[in-house]
Amino acid sequence: MSGEDPRLQLWHGRFAGGPSEALQALNDSLPFDRRMFREDIAGSRAHVRMLTDVGLLAEDESQEILGALDAVEIEMADGTFVTASSDEDIHTAVERRVTELAAAGAKIHTGRSRNDQVATDVRLWTKSAIEEVIDLVHRLALTLADRAASAGDAYLPGYTHMQQAQPVALSHHLLAHGWSLLRDIERLIDAHGRVDVSPLGAGALAGSSLPLDPEQTARYLGFSATFDNSLDAVSDRDFVVETLFALSLLGVHLSRIGEEMVLWASQEFGFVDLDDAFSTGSSMMPQKKNPDIAELARGKAGRVIGHLTGLLTTLKGLPLTYNKDIQEDKEPLFDAVDTSRLTLLALDGMLSTVEFRTDRMAEAASSPYAAATDLAEWLVSQGRPFRDAHAIVGELVRAALEGDVSLVDLVGADARLGPEAAALLAPGVSVTRRTTRGGGAPSAVVQQLVSFRQRLAVLEAQRGHGDTDPL
Ligand code: ARG
Helix, strand or coil: CCCCCHHHCCCCCCCCCCCCHHHHHHHCCHHHHHHHHHHHHHHHHHHHHHHHHCCCCCHHHHHHHHHHHHHHHHHHHHCCCCCCCCCCCHHHHHHHHHHHHCHHHHHCCCCCCHHHHHHHHHHHHHHHHHHHHHHHHHHHHHHHHHHHHCCCCCEEEEEECCEEEEEEEHHHHHHHHHHHHHHHHHHHHHHHHHHCEECCCCCCCCCCCCCCCHHHHHHHHCCCEECCCHHHHHHCCHHHHHHHHHHHHHHHHHHHHHHHHHHHHCCCCCCEECCHHHCECCCCCCCCCECHHHHHHHHHHHHHHHHHHHHHHHHCCCCCCCCHHHHHHHHHHHHHHHHHHHHHHHHHHHHHHCEECHHHHHHHCCCHHHHHHHHHHHHHHCCCCHHHHHHHHHHHHHHHHHCCCCHHHHHHHCCCCCHHHHHCCCCCCHHHHCCCCCCCCHHHHHHHHHHHHHHHHHHHHHCCCCCCCCC
């Protein structure tokens, strides 16, 4: 095999021949890891500056390499970068081009391996991806809060087992989804903390005999911490798994919102009218208006969960330290982030514009049976043990369902209950009575909304984005 084969550049000392096409097709990650070019170049800049600090690079060599790195970044950003067949991944592509542009480029890989380099790139990429996703989750949570604030006294049936249970304020229902998003933000912030550790300086797996300063590269890159164990630094992908988990659970929450919107948009429920800009039509049935965004929010969650289980499975059998299997971390991560971003944006648009059919909601929640629990609680307030109260109301419900007299009339005529209790069964009354902390009455939700917005502001401040001091 020819000594000029560019593919021999990286390991030309040891190998007499070049790689087969099949190996290249399977092995090369450049098609997907090129999107980390900014992170790769940032990592190289930090490494070069550190090498200069510790005297392994002369100042003029350093300037030459940094200039070449700038040029490569421009080429990659504007699409003029020409790949060579030897460019196995983003790291080899950048190094090859830097070496073409700068003679001192041959020193850039001093004390460094692609193993610590790729871990650095993925961590840098994940940090900003998490920050972007949090921004979008935050935005959706604010949309839910705004819609809750403007929902006023509107109410709808609350369900258990998908059976009408007790009426609740619409604002209460919307904020229930909001709180789960808030926990997603907490989880993403928590994961971000463990992503924020620099692996650069771990080398291939064992550190270096050269006087490297990993803490200095960590500082240059804006990492909050530096690895403690070089073996762990190059082989750990917990941070990708944790990010995928946080995105999966976020996906589950978005999916549950989606599922409800699908139901609510159906003719049978009719609780919402979707804005035209956020719904689709049918190619055949002219009357259709479909909740595709909501369905895709539901559908995409499966894909993200798949990425999580896929990567867990990839990692579970790996001995220390780096193994090529680990290259399989990037596509699921990138896709999960892209998918989450798209879903969050579309769902936010849909929820900001959806029209709530509060008339239909109230009508659905107006059945006197929905107030049966409140009736039993009224009896408790009159001194009856709850079990007895439950049985009394249960018998009246059965009598109403089986006979010709309505529940309201039965309650009004019952000596233990009477007109005051019957008044509770009027539409819209029972919902106003559940005023306990975190309860479903519109008046209770006023306080909940304040707490919700405060909590969101505190989380923003923790990230250094907000104007509220962290508690
Ligand atoms: N493309 C590889 C990855 O994404 C980079 C590290 C390869 N290291 C190696 N020694 N082959 O994981």
